[in-house]
Amino acid sequence: MIDRLKDAAEFLRSKGVTYGDVRYVHTTREAIQLTNDTVDTLTNDVDQGFGIRVLMDGAWGFASSAVCTAGEMRKVANRAIQIAKASALTKREDVILAEQEPVKGTFETPFDTDPFRVSLSKKVKVLAKVNSILKKNPKVRVAESTMDFIRTRKIFVSTDGAEIDQTITESGAGYTCTAVGDGEVQRRSYPNSHRGDWGTAGYEFIERMDLVGHAERVREEAIELLTAPPCPSGERTIIINGSQMALQVHESCGHPVELDRVLGTEISLAGGSFLTLDKMGGFRYGAPIVTIVGDATVHGGLGSFGFDDEGVPAQRFDIVRDGIFVGYLTSRETAPRVNQRSNGTMRADGWNRVPLIRMTNINLEPGDAELDALMADSDGALFLDTNKSWSIDDQRLNFQFGLEAAWEIKGGKKGQIYKNPLYTGITPQFWNSCDAICNRNHWHIWGVPNCGKGEPMQTSRVAHGAAPARFHNVTVGVSQ
Amino acid sequence: MIGRDKIISRLKETLELNLGDQSEAVFLGSESHLTRYANSTIHQNVSETQTKVYFRVVTDQKIGVAATNSLSKTDLRKAYKMAAKIAKVQKPNPDFVSLPGPSDYAQLDTYHEKTARFTPRQRAAKVRTIINRAAKKDCMVAGSLSTGCGEIAVVNSKGVAAYHPLSSAAINLIAMKENSSGYAEGLARNIDEIDFSKIATTAITKAVKCKDPEELTAGDYEVILEPAAVGSIFEWVNYIGFGSKAFQENTSFMSGRIGEQVTGENLTIYDDGTDTSAIAFPFDFEGVPKRRVDLLTHGVARGVVYDSMSAHRDDTQSTGHSLTPDATGEGGIALNLFIAPGQSNLKEMISNVENGLLVTRFHYINGFINTPQAVLTGMTRDGLMRIKNGRLRGGVKNLRFTDSMLRAFGTIKAISAERELINAWWDSLGCIAAPAMHLGSFKFTGQTSF
Numbered sequence: 045m046i047d048r049l050k051d052a053a054e055f056l057r058s059k060g061v062t063y064g065d066v067r068y069v070h071t072t073r074e075a076i077q078l079t080n081d082t083v084d085t086l087t088n089d090v091d092q093g094f095g096i097r098v099l100m101d102g103a104w105g106f107a108s109s110a111v112c113t114a115g116e117m118r119k120v121a122n123r124a125i126q127i128a129k130a131s132a133l134t135k136r137e138d139v140i141l142a143e144q145e146p147v148k149g150t151f152e153t154p155f156d157t158d159p160f161r162v163s164l165s166k167k168v169k170v171l172a173k174v175n176s177i178l179k180k181n182p183k184v185r186v187a188e189s190t191m192d193f194i195r196t197r198k199i200f201v202s203t204d205g206a207e208i209d210q211t212i213t214e215s216g217a218g219y220t221c222t223a224v225g226d227g228e229v230q231r232r233s234y235p236n237s238h239r240g241d242w243g244t245a246g247y248e249f250i251e252r253m254d255l256v257g258h259a260e261r262v263r264e265e266a267i268e269l270l271t272a273p274p275c276p277s278g279e280r281t282i283i284i285n286g287s288q289m290a291l292q293v294h295e296s297c298g299h300p301v302e303l304d305r306v307l308g309t310e311i312s313l314a315g316g317s318f319l320t321l322d323k324m325g326g327f328r329y330g331a332p333i334v335t336i337v338g339d340a341t342v343h344g345g346l347g348s349f350g351f352d353d354e355g356v357p358a359q360r361f362d363i364v365r366d367g368i369f370v371g372y373l374t375s376r377e378t379a380p381r382v383n384q385r386s387n388g389t390m391r392a393d394g395w396n397r398v399p400l401i402r403m404t405n406i407n408l409e410p411g412d413a414e415l416d417a418l419m420a421d422s423d424g425a426l427f428l429d430t431n432k433s434w435s436i437d438d439q440r441l442n443f444q445f446g447l448e449a450a451w452e453i454k455g456g457k458k459g460q461i462y463k464n465p466l467y468t469g470i471t472p473q474f475w476n477s478c479d480a481i482c483n484r485n486h487w488h489i490w491g492v493p494n495c496g497k498g499e500p501m502q503t504s505r506v507a508h509g510a511a512p513a514r515f516h517n518v519t520v521g522v523s524q
Numbered sequence: 525m526i527g528r529d530k531i532i533s534r535l536k537e538t539l540e541l542n543l544g545d546q547s548e549a550v551f552l553g554s555e556s557h558l559t560r561y562a563n564s565t566i567h568q569n570v571s572e573t574q575t576k577v578y579f580r581v582v583t584d585q586k587i588g589v590a591a592t593n594s595l596s597k598t599d600l601r602k603a604y605k606m607a608a609k610i611a612k613v614q615k616p617n618p619d620f621v622s623l624p625g626p627s628d629y630a631q632l633d634t635y636h637e638k639t640a641r642f643t644p645r646q647r648a649a650k651v652r653t654i655i656n657r658a659a660k661k662d663c664m665v666a667g668s669l670s671t672g673c674g675e676i677a678v679v680n681s682k683g684v685a686a687y688h689p690l691s692s693a694a695i696n697l698i699a700m701k702e703n704s705s706g707y708a709e710g711l712a713r714n715i716d717e718i719d720f721s722k723i724a725t726t727a728i729t730k731a732v733k734c735k736d737p738e739e740l741t742a743g744d745y746e747v748i749l750e751p752a753a754v755g756s757i758f759e760w761v762n763y764i765g766f767g768s769k770a771f772q773e774n775t776s777f778m779s780g781r782i783g784e785q786v787t788g789e790n791l792t793i794y795d796d797g798t799d800t801s802a803i804a805f806p807f808d809f810e811g812v813p814k815r816r817v818d819l820l821t822h823g824v825a826r827g828v829v830y831d832s833m834s835a836h837r838d839d840t841q842s843t844g845h846s847l848t849p850d851a852t853g854e855g856g857i858a859l860n861l862f863i864a865p866g867q868s869n870l871k872e873m874i875s876n877v878e879n880g881l882l883v884t885r886f887h888y889i890n891g892f893i894n895t896p897q898a899v900l901t902g903m904t905r906d907g908l909m910r911i912k913n914g915r916l917r918g919g920v921k922n923l924r925f926t927d928s929m930l931r932a933f934g935t936i937k938a939i940s941a942e943r944e945l946i947n948a949w950w951d952s953l954g955c956i957a958a959p960a961m962h963l964g965s966f967k968f969t970g971q972t973s974f
Contacts, residue, residue, distance in 0.1 A: 077853050081615070083617070085853045106568070107572075130566075172615075186775075224773075309567050436903075438887045441973060
């Protein structure tokens with residue numbers, strides 16, 4: 045295959061493109077979903093194709109096809125060139141790419157147990173056991189458990205001379221228990237909502253979750269929520285658990301630091317960003333204890349890889365350092381706007397999509413708090429756990445999150461449980477109210493498998509390292 | 525486009541291996557092209573040719589699904605065999621009765637050659653015209669223009685051999701000034717039915733009128749929701765309420781309430797995949813003909829949409845609303861929503877508001893907060909305007925709403941006679957035909973700074 049891609053790149057060179065890359069992607073997905081005692085999804089999906097991106101006459105063109113023959117590659121290359129020429133009809137200035145040494149390299153996700161070699165029967169058996177525990181109480185209307193496994197091989201060749209072959213393996217699992225009673229519907233999930241937790245890892249990642257071991261607690265909490273009072277409204281001190289902190293980072297930091305958003309090219313769908321160019325290097329984003337990094341090199345994160353889809357090696361870099369906003373996620377096209385080279389965040393959702401700036405592992409660095417000590421120091425505060433809903437404005441300032449459950453903290457422990465908690469805020473005010481972040485003992489990289497961006501819509505798998513953290517004067521409970 | 529005969533014969537040929545009690549092959553093919561523009565220049569321009577074939581094999585009610593995007597005989601057979609292999613390790617699904625048999629389908633005009641063959645240069649020319657018009661009002665523009673075509677086919681061992689082609693064109697447009705923006709969109713099977721000039725005028729005019737927006741405190745306001753705002757709300761209301769899964773799991777506001785008044789008497793919603801005044805398609809992914817389903821009639825819950833397995837659970841028939849075989853766990857989903865029109869118009873609605881807001885559209889709505897009450901939250905975007913004494917009075921900084929849609933749509937004062945086709949996440953398979961609405965009460969719960 046790589047020879048066909050190299051031929052296509054040579055063909056692009058012969059056509060006089062300023063730059064071109066050819067990317068072949070082969071993906072195998074396995075999805076399992078059990079609802080109550082029925083396996084309602086058991087799917088194997090194989091997908092392959094290639095995409096050709098060209099820069100010609102100062103503008104971009106991209107075309108793709110599922111037919112991976114040499115003849116089709118030339119046809120698609122010509123189509124991409126024609127599209128680039130059409131794009132140039134409206135250009136205001138030529139696209140200039142940041143310098144990048146062409147890399148020849150390989151990368152493979154390390155894992156202990158190949159998830160595609162674990163039998164379907166074994167996987168189904170684990171989920172069936174979970175569901176049987178969840179369904180033991182008749183108030184549980186729906187027990188829904190899932191496992192997902194994805195293997196992606198990408199071969200990337202550019203007219204600059206890059207040749208990269210990488211294979212990424214991803215595993216994910218989780219479950220949700222829905223209890224119903226007297227017109228009330230309440231859910232609890234483990235280890236996270238929205239299809240659980242994910243990582244670039246093998247089946248060992250699933251085994252470490254101990255899915256079965258948490259099912260009874262999850263069931264009892266869902267039932268307890270049916271008769272729980274609504275979360276009280278008002279300004280409160282809150283401790284947000286790790287999985288929700290991951291989504292808080294995702295929505296209020298990860299997206300607004302995407303430089304393509306900042307430069308306006310995502311306005312039509314996802315929106316722009318309040319973190320405008322003038323703010324880089326001096327804007328106080330959060331309290332001094334808040335440090336957020338982008339790190340695609342970390343082991344096991346769902347946003348970990350060897351090279352991005354422009355052939356730039358995976359990197360670690362600062363985004364917020366000691367509360368000050370210091371850096372964006374960049375691409376070869378956008379990085380020159382901040383006098384930098386790309387930090388390697390361009391990724392595409394398959395061969396048929398153009399790469400966009402996407403989050404990698406955007407991690408809130410751990411602090412020094414022990415959770416027990418933090419709880420003991422937070423009498424009367426609310427402990428909020430597991431995301432239920434999310435919404436944020438198109439500049440990423442006004443956010444609102446709904447959670448599955450809240451507890452009032454009494455004597456250092458979880459006390460009264462509340463249903464339907466919400467909290468809302470304005471991004472920099474919120475992060476400046478953070479006075480404690482738990483330490484590495486409570487820190488975990490949470491996989492987010494469903495990050496949407498772009499037109500046509502692309503779904504990216506990203507991650508966020510996070511630990512429980514405390515915030516003051518947060519508006520809680522605005523729903524009726 | 526591959527064509528009916530080639531697709532059907534290739535699928536039939538594969539199913540001749542006869543690997544289960546019953547087998548099904550679903551083909552989706554598309555040629556899609558999208559020109560994206562921002563800062564008044566085209567910055568992304570893409571083209572894609574994709575196919576996908578799903579195989580579903582059922583043996584003793586045990587169901588296996590596998591998919592491939594290759595049309596080679598070898599790969600198709602491999603995927604079909606994989607589906608059969610998966611079925612063997614499955615547990616029986618008691619809701620499976622049978623794959624459907626052959627049916628007659630509505631003859632719908634859903635394919636237009638000009639739209640299918642629209643070139644990158646033609647799309648760029650349309651965008652350039654919009655850019656030039658916006659420049660005359662000192663506006664920058666952003667958005668996308670997509671065109672394309674596709675084919676969907678369903679073949680099964682019970683004799684179904686359904687095929688239908690489609691084309692579609694869509695544009696969304698944001699016009700921007702220094703501190704304001706305006707929005708408009710268009711959608712059609714035939715690109716000639718999109719009025720690009722009107723869309724540009726609407727977005728640009730709105731951006732100009734909304735400049736220097738005033739700040740308002742959150743609270744309960746009388747509102748006029750334009751069609752894009754109505755459509756985005758019902759995209760979520762549909763997802764959490766009108767499908768069989770949510771209904772059967774008791775998480776829907778419709779659960780246990782069929783025949784009851786759930787919202788205002790002047791709200792009627794139905795789904796009809798055969799109505800070519802919107803984005804029609806004649807059958808679902810099981811090859812069942814789509815039929816009209818009344819969801820809410822004068823605010824009374826009437827029914828939800830089903831695929832074959834969820835229909836069996838409720839001892840009824842499929843309404844022609846199945847998704848692809850890999851998503852059968854989701855039950856039926858309505859993809860062709862119509863909100864019944866009223867007799868008013870936007871101008872008349874505005875004239876009847878003493879102190880209120882006009883919402884052009886919403887951003888980032890989420891409906892998982894409290895689904896039995898259909899509580900949604902989201903932000904206004906691209907044209908929130910103040911109405912005072914029956915007249916538009918300029919822009920307002922954006923607000924967050926959090927409200928029960930059952931409550932809010934219980935306060936409808938007027939609905940427009942004219943509807944617009946609003947694009948939804950399910951893209952070229954359908955849309956939401958939405959009018960403008962005048963609501964007496966809509967709860968805004970937060971503010972932002974722009």
